[in-house]
Amino acid sequence: MTPARGRIADLDWIHALYELGQKAANGAHPQQVRQEILEHIVRGFDAESGSIALIVDGTTDQLELAAGTELPRGLIGNPLPRGAGVFGHVVETGQPVLVNGDAAETGLPLRGSVDRQRSTHSAMCWPLRVAGRTIGAVAVNRAETSPRYTADDLDQGQALMSLLALVMANHRMHVERENRILELSTLNATMQRINGMLEDAQNQVIQSEKLASIGQMAAGVAHEINNPLAFALSNLGSLEAYLTKIFELLAAYIDADVALGSTNIPALAAARMLRDETDFEFLRRDTADLVSESRDGLLRVKRIVQDLRDFSRGGVEEVLQAIDVHAALDRTLNIVRNELKYKANIVRNYGSLPEIECMPSRLNQVFLNLLVNAGQSIDANGTITISTGVDDKDAWISVADTGCGIAPENLNRIFDPFFTTKPVGQGTGLGLSVSHSIVRKHGGRIDVESEVGRGTCFTVRLPLAQANASLPNEAEKRAA
Amino acid sequence: MSSLLIVDDEPNVLSAMRRLCQNAAVMPAIHNPSIATFTSAPEALDYLDDHEVDIVISDYRMPDMDGASFLACVKERHPDTARIIMSACSDIDGIVRAVNHAGIFRFVSKPWSDPDLKATILEVLAHRRLLIENRELADEVRAQRDVILRQKLELDRLERESPGITKVRWTEDGGVLLEE
Numbered sequence: 001m002t003p004a005r006g007r008i009a010d011l012d013w014i015h016a017l018y019e020l021g022q023k024a025a026n027g028a029h030p031q032q033v034r035q036e037i038l039e040h041i042v043r044g045f046d047a048e049s050g051s052i053a054l055i056v057d058g059t060t061d062q063l064e065l066a067a068g069t070e071l072p073r074g075l076i077g078n079p080l081p082r083g084a085g086v087f088g089h090v091v092e093t094g095q096p097v098l099v100n101g102d103a104a105e106t107g108l109p110l111r112g113s114v115d116r117q118r119s120t121h122s123a124m125c126w127p128l129r130v131a132g133r134t135i136g137a138v139a140v141n142r143a144e145t146s147p148r149y150t151a152d153d154l155d156q157g158q159a160l161m162s163l164l165a166l167v168m169a170n171h172r173m174h175v176e177r178e179n180r181i182l183e184l185s186t187l188n189a190t191m192q193r194i195n196g197m198l199e200d201a202q203n204q205v206i207q208s209e210k211l212a213s214i215g216q217m218a219a220g221v222a223h224e225i226n227n228p229l230a231f232a233l234s235n236l237g238s239l240e241a242y243l244t245k246i247f248e249l250l251a252a253y254i255d256a257d258v259a260l261g262s263t264n265i266p267a268l269a270a271a272r273m274l275r276d277e278t279d280f281e282f283l284r285r286d287t288a289d290l291v292s293e294s295r296d297g298l299l300r301v302k303r304i305v306q307d308l309r310d311f312s313r314g315g316v317e318e319v320l321q322a323i324d325v326h327a328a329l330d331r332t333l334n335i336v337r338n339e340l341k342y343k344a345n346i347v348r349n350y351g352s353l354p355e356i357e358c359m360p361s362r363l364n365q366v367f368l369n370l371l372v373n374a375g376q377s378i379d380a381n382g383t384i385t386i387s388t389g390v391d392d393k394d395a396w397i398s399v400a401d402t403g404c405g406i407a408p409e410n411l412n413r414i415f416d417p418f419f420t421t422k423p424v425g426q427g428t429g430l431g432l433s434v435s436h437s438i439v440r441k442h443g444g445r446i447d448v449e450s451e452v453g454r455g456t457c458f459t460v461r462l463p464l465a466q467a468n469a470s471l472p473n474e475a476e477k478r479a480a
Numbered sequence: 481m482s483s484l485l486i487v488d489d490e491p492n493v494l495s496a497m498r499r500l501c502q503n504a505a506v507m508p509a510i511h512n513p514s515i516a517t518f519t520s521a522p523e524a525l526d527y528l529d530d531h532e533v534d535i536v537i538s539d540y541r542m543p544d545m546d547g548a549s550f551l552a553c554v555k556e557r558h559p560d561t562a563r564i565i566m567s568a569c570s571d572i573d574g575i576v577r578a579v580n581h582a583g584i585f586r587f588v589s590k591p592w593s594d595p596d597l598k599a600t601i602l603e604v605l606a607h608r609r610l611l612i613e614n615r616e617l618a619d620e621v622r623a624q625r626d627v628i629l630r631q632k633l634e635l636d637r638l639e640r641e642s643p644g645i646t647k648v649r650w651t652e653d654g655g656v657l658l659e660e
Contacts, residue, residue, distance in 0.1 A: 219569070222568070222569060223541065223569040224568075226568030226569070226589075226590045227490050227493060227568050227590060228492070229590070229591040230493055230568065230591035231495070231496035231497075232496075233592075234496040234500055234592065234597075237500070237594040238594075241503065242503075298591075302591055
């Protein structure tokens with residue numbers, strides 16, 4: 001009886017084996033696939049049981065049980081003793097083995113999984129070899145009720161084993177690839193996260209480089225602009241004084257002219273004609289406007305240059321002092337109160353704050369900027385809430401308004417120098433940049449939350465004490 | 481009559497300052513001051529050797545000699561001259577040098593405000609006048625002390641020659657007591 005030969009020579013059977021190998025590629029569980037392959041082989045050889053052992057990755061002779069029929073499930077994946085049993089022998093020699101009857105007859109150390117479960121009547125074991133390398137072994141067993149395998153069966157099987165080895169190797173490669181892909185996608189996610197962090201850091205570097213170069217430029221330009229600005233402004237003042245004198249003189253002449261009455265002097269007649277033609281009154285009025293408008297323009301340039309210079313250095317360096325922030329806020333409020341009182345109700349929501357080490361007038365400038373901005377965002381009947389408090393090592397001061405809010409697309413540009421949404425002449429786009437650089441200089445930060453139509457809240461966070469600086473606070477100074 | 485000397489490498493600044501200080505319509509408090517202007521500090525130093533000046537106003541940043549060094553020279557050679565420095569850039573080191581070495585009276589930043597500058601000039605002039613007056617008074621006091629000292633020496637000599645001669649003893653009714 002050679003049913004095995006008939007079945008395993010069947011193309012359908014071979015194709016089914018190949019199909020099983022492909023199954024792994026479609027996401028089937030690897031252990032499941034190995035088991036199915038084994039069962040297919042067991043059926044093909046009309047065996048009662050069988051098992052597959054594979055060499056563990058990274059070793060040359062460590063076998064583990066990869067699949068087995070009629071074996072307790074927990075055994076799958078267990079390592080087999082090195083060099084022991086039929087499997088050990090087959091893997092070691094690379095030669096297939098046919099075992100009929102008592103293992104002792106063959107002289108083999110039959111202690112492996114092949115004969116563990118029952119007294120084996122007949123068994124075949126082949127090595128699985130791919131590209132000259134042994135990757136494992138397959139065994140099939142028949143019980144006593146079936147005929148014994150023959151050497152022919154062994155040869156027949158051997159012919160199939162290269163196909164089976166390929167299927168197993170492919171399968172293993174596929175599993176490895178899956179694992180690699182999983183690893184890669186984890187790696188990829190990590191890389192993306194790191195990349196995002198790098199991008200943030202780079203943006204910050206670009207931002208601070210941009211600020212630094214603007215600062216440098218500002219310092220250089222300030223000198224070049226201030227000189228011409230100085231004489232232009234001063235000349236305008238002199239011109240105004242001259243014009244006043246000239247118009248006084250002219251007024252005196254006009255008075256004299258009136259006093260002369262209808263005296264008929266040709267030169268006087270010519271002067272009178274000229275006066276009528278030139279609309280003297282208009283000239284006199286417009287000259288005053290002209291001078292004052294020009295002065296406004298120059299003063300605006302002056303302020304921009306001043307802002308720029310402040311911005312480039314975060315302002316003049318000042319000695320650190322421990323101050324009462326609430327008093328500072330109140331002083332700043334007094335300065336802007338006139339500007340705010342017609343359109344905003346000011347709510348002071350002060351918490352309890354210790355004295356804070358800072359450069360007081362620089363910090364006042366920050367408060368001033370925030371309050372003026374809050375005021376400008378409100379058209380009429382708004383509220384500006386100033387709150388303070390402490391958390392952890394920071395003091396926070398927030399200025400919230402019920403104004404127009406900041407459009408989301410502008411939110412990350414508001415600290416950029418020269419960015420402004422205010423009408424020409426109302427803002428230089430430096431207020432928040434300067435504030436930002438002042439707060440940064442203090443080791444703090446400014447956060448902003450805003451909703452269009454609802455309002456904006458700026459929160460300044462400052463460390464309670466400046467690093468590497470220990471200063472007497474006001475109380476100690478008074479005591480000293 | 482007050483006299484000013486102004487140094488700036490920018491001629492337009494010089495003419496603007498001249499207008500500001502010279503014109504009675506602009507600055508009536510200084511009557512017809514004499515004003516000398518220079519675009520170069522060394523030339524200004526030469527001028528100062530031959531002319532007495534009340535106030536020297538100098539720009540800080542100039543090509544051949546900076547304002548702080550120039551004013552330090554002025555202080556050394558003409559200590560009575562009041563010194564003001566002007567600058568379009570507020571570089572802290574420069575200001576420190578100007579204050580410490582050139583002993584400047586005022587620092588004015590550019591662009592200046594005309595009223596402030598006028599007030600500064602008047603103030604510095606008044607301050608300088610006070611200083612000079614003070615010194616003149618001190619000189620006078622010292623001179624008078626010399627006279628007193630000489631008289632005292634003469635008295636001492638007389639007393640040594642004829643003891644008691646410098647002292648007069650009065651009786652209650654206003655008579656003079658002569659001993660022996």
